[in-house]
Amino acid sequence: MSLLRFEDVSKSYGDEEVLHDVTFELDAGDVEVIVGPSGSGKSTLLRCVNRLTEIDGGAIYLDGADVHAMDENALRRRVGMVFQDFNLFAHRTARGNVTLGLTEVLGLSEREAAERADQYLQRVGVADQADSYPAELSGGQKQRVGIARALAMDPDLMLFDEPTSALDPELVGEVLGVMRDLADDGMTMLAVTHEMGFARSVASRLTFLENGRIVERGSPERLFEQPDHDRTREFLGELTDLHR
């Protein structure tokens, strides 16, 4: 059974339809990369999974269960999310960012939470910054703390919303490296990113979304080499040129 399934999902803001009958599914261990022009509904699609945004039609299933029938906090415990702007808690250290969910949601003691936080900070390579505050970290370090914060909750699925778009070019690599390691460890990932190198080498599937519709979806090789639609070729071509 698929881990995540979208079934005819639609979403509108007023008269504007941002998602239109989106259907796709993801198996455990899959890495799905979503690309599309700005305003195509990519972020909305991600946010529907953990119900930061509620859908208007269709259904989303996590491990066979309709997410709308689930308690939203219970759902979010199982779905990690990484944001473009990091959204680290400004008043807490790197370690404190990771421990908040562990103590308040999972009910761990402060000590257990700190130990677990340190393990995850170690895993993303920022263990030496555990006592630093977000404002003292570089963008790449912040995003790695963001990843550790989500991972420490031991989610079934990770959502990445343009995780490298706010980074200076020289810091992109360290974040993509962490994501690559995660994929190698078998984490199921749904990522909105325009890093085509990452998509080609890591993604099991690539989805091209435009105007709230899936234009084309398939293996990255196929979409890059022989897409069914000219629009896909055109868009991927532009992206690849940009990131060369």
Add this chain to the structure above:
Amino acid sequence: MIDTALQAATPIDTVLQAATPIDTALQTGDWAFVAANWEYLLAGTVVTVLLTITSLSLGFLAGFPAGAIEVYGSGRLSGAVSTFGVLLRGTPIVVLVVLIHFGLPLPRFGSVPWLDIDLTAFLSATLALGLRSGAYQSQVFRGAIQSIDDGQIEAARSVGLSTRQAIRHVVFPQALRRSLPGFQNEFTIVLKDTSIAFAIGLAELLTRAENLYLQPGHGTAVMEVILAITAIYFVLTFVTNRSLEAVHRRYSIPGGTE
């Protein structure tokens, strides 16, 4: 100097002097009069400080929830709180203290020895200054809460915290830090505005100052007495500001811009 000593000793001179226009020149004898009444003024200082503390505390207890309600409350509740705030901020503080003291059926308490204050007047002044401060503090907190980026709540929600937990653990700790400069400002304003309790005769600094220079024979001491209490107000605000700045530094977020 001899002249002043004689004045103090001769009743007839005292009467004559009270009838002459107030002499504004600073005189050693008048300073001696201030010094002789140090304990009386000290008691007034204690009243002023106590009134500042009770008023600010009431203001915080009313203002912090009010600010939070204005941001997170339901439409009707938030509207009611906001309207009450507008009314309070639109009323002159002297009018408010007189209204509460003479208009409300407050219970009559006795007076406190040494401090020599009427507890009912103290309560009236606390209510007026406290509610008014609450109305201003609510705006400080409301602004601070609204200044916290929505992404902070989203991040907390996405690790599974409820909205309530997110507000408590993520928004409030940051909003309170951002409120400190506004709160410091409010502290100074309330401290100085305790002097309006003069209007209802509460024996704080200003009332006592007047009690001193209105004593027969001390009409020339107006300037000295007022300068003395001005200095006391200044020392209090200065020390308070420095202390709150230290608190702000102590709790500011490392690397942050606030």
